[in-house]
Amino acid sequence: MTTRIEIGARTRLAMFVRLLAIQGAWNYETLLGNGIGFCVEPALRLLPGGEEGPAYRAALARQSQYFNAHPYMAAVAVGALARAELDGEPPARIDRFRTALCGPLGSVGDRLVWAAWLPACSLAALAAFGFGVGTVGVMVVFLGIYNAGHLALRAWGLSAGLDHGMRVASALGGPVLRRGPSHLAQASALIGGIALPLALDQVIGPGRALFGIVLGAVALGGLVLARLHGRAEGWKIAVGLLGLFVLYSVAR
Amino acid sequence: MTDFAQLLPLAILGAVLGLDVVSFPQAMISRPLVAATAAATLLGDPGRGLLVGATLEMFALETLPFGASRYPEWGSAAVVSGGLFAMHGDGSPGALTVAVLAGLGCAWIGGWSMVQLRKLNARFARQRHEAVASGSKRVVEGLQVFGLTADLVRGGALTAIMLSVFVPAQTWVLNTWATDPRVSRAVVVGVAASVAAGAVWKVVHAAPGARWLLLGGLGVGLALLAIQ
Numbered sequence: 001m002t003t004r005i006e007i008g009a010r011t012r013l014a015m016f017v018r019l020l021a022i023q024g025a026w027n028y029e030t031l032l033g034n035g036i037g038f039c040v041e042p043a044l045r046l047l048p049g050g051e052e053g054p055a056y057r058a059a060l061a062r063q064s065q066y067f068n069a070h071p072y073m074a075a076v077a078v079g080a081l082a083r084a085e086l087d088g089e090p091p092a093r094i095d096r097f098r099t100a101l102c103g104p105l106g107s108v109g110d111r112l113v114w115a116a117w118l119p120a121c122s123l124a125a126l127a128a129f130g131f132g133v134g135t136v137g138v139m140v141v142f143l144g145i146y147n148a149g150h151l152a153l154r155a156w157g158l159s160a161g162l163d164h165g166m167r168v169a170s171a172l173g174g175p176v177l178r179r180g181p182s183h184l185a186q187a188s189a190l191i192g193g194i195a196l197p198l199a200l201d202q203v204i205g206p207g208r209a210l211f212g213i214v215l216g217a218v219a220l221g222g223l224v225l226a227r228l229h230g231r232a233e234g235w236k237i238a239v240g241l242l243g244l245f246v247l248y249s250v251a252r
Numbered sequence: 253m254t255d256f257a258q259l260l261p262l263a264i265l266g267a268v269l270g271l272d273v274v275s276f277p278q279a280m281i282s283r284p285l286v287a288a289t290a291a292a293t294l295l296g297d298p299g300r301g302l303l304v305g306a307t308l309e310m311f312a313l314e315t316l317p318f319g320a321s322r323y324p325e326w327g328s329a330a331v332v333s334g335g336l337f338a339m340h341g342d343g344s345p346g347a348l349t350v351a352v353l354a355g356l357g358c359a360w361i362g363g364w365s366m367v368q369l370r371k372l373n374a375r376f377a378r379q380r381h382e383a384v385a386s387g388s389k390r391v392v393e394g395l396q397v398f399g400l401t402a403d404l405v406r407g408g409a410l411t412a413i414m415l416s417v418f419v420p421a422q423t424w425v426l427n428t429w430a431t432d433p434r435v436s437r438a439v440v441v442g443v444a445a446s447v448a449a450g451a452v453w454k455v456v457h458a459a460p461g462a463r464w465l466l467l468g469g470l471g472v473g474l475a476l477l478a479i480q
Contacts (some may be wrong), residue, residue, distance in 0.1 A: 188455055
């Protein structure tokens, strides 16, 4: 039986810091692939033969090929793939495992982070703005809450991957990843409902009549955009509307 | 304002915040709320940055950065927006509208520039495919450093170019602006909040009870405004 190679704190820290730049070479051909190789590399130095040895070079080449996942959840892949390489798993098995990781790590991360955590934090910050919290307070609310979740997710992912290796799928079944998006969506609905009228009022300033008209227009506009879901992008329509308004304001 | 000494800090900020959108560290310091406030703080008026940042944030709620999808680049755009709005501390009637429109335009162009950067990264990686396939650490790290540097340059250049274009354009537009200041603000934030409302619904509609929670939240928000 071979001795399990332990990964020290310095190597873990190096991998974690590199994870923050995992999308540095993102492109339409290998997507996140080069980033995975870049992040796994500090652990590969522990392979027999050391840095630039045959095992190191073969593993780095394997890990730098095409890969796709959510950038935060890719930490799970980085940890698990590093562990698999250090455990001396057969290359063909690592390749299959690598391919199998892409789908779940993409969909879980997109649902949890982009579609739930980010909007929830953004709406919480807009609510703080609407309540009249100062500049520093709004920044603290948004960056503090968002990055507490962001960094914790990356750290957990790396740790889970390194601990579980090719059995990491069990860690992906945790309640936060399964039920988190739904709970966050419910929280976003409540916070969003509170935040929008308050933020609207903050920007427009005092005056009930104008606020009422704008609120009605917002309800109508929001309804139309919700009905157009997937067929039109509101921000692009807004460019046209605001462009026309600027022309009107200049030409009248 | 277009003098070099004032443009440079904003261009550097645009570079750093443009980098945050995708490449490093994706800590969301590039979100409009943060980026516009940071830009306006550089010009000495963080409060105006927060105002324009909150307005742009409502648009940004609709555009989530899913993988290979194409989305606007808010980091550099919000620096342009925050910078433009902070330059008009006199409260010009159309300043918010022009700053937001410039931000949206810049975000659109910024999104296109990110696509070009990704194509450039792909070409660069393709040329070094054999070295990567042989496990060259130098090449793997080099590709990463190249991508990060190119993204930094992209964000900085975009911010500098957009400010160079929009500062004189804004001055001309605001000198000829004829709409009431409150109506001007109401129009821009009304459009922004409509987009945000549609976006919130898109995000939450599938969750159990979300409809009632949203309505309940609206009720609370309006009640709070009524008792103010």
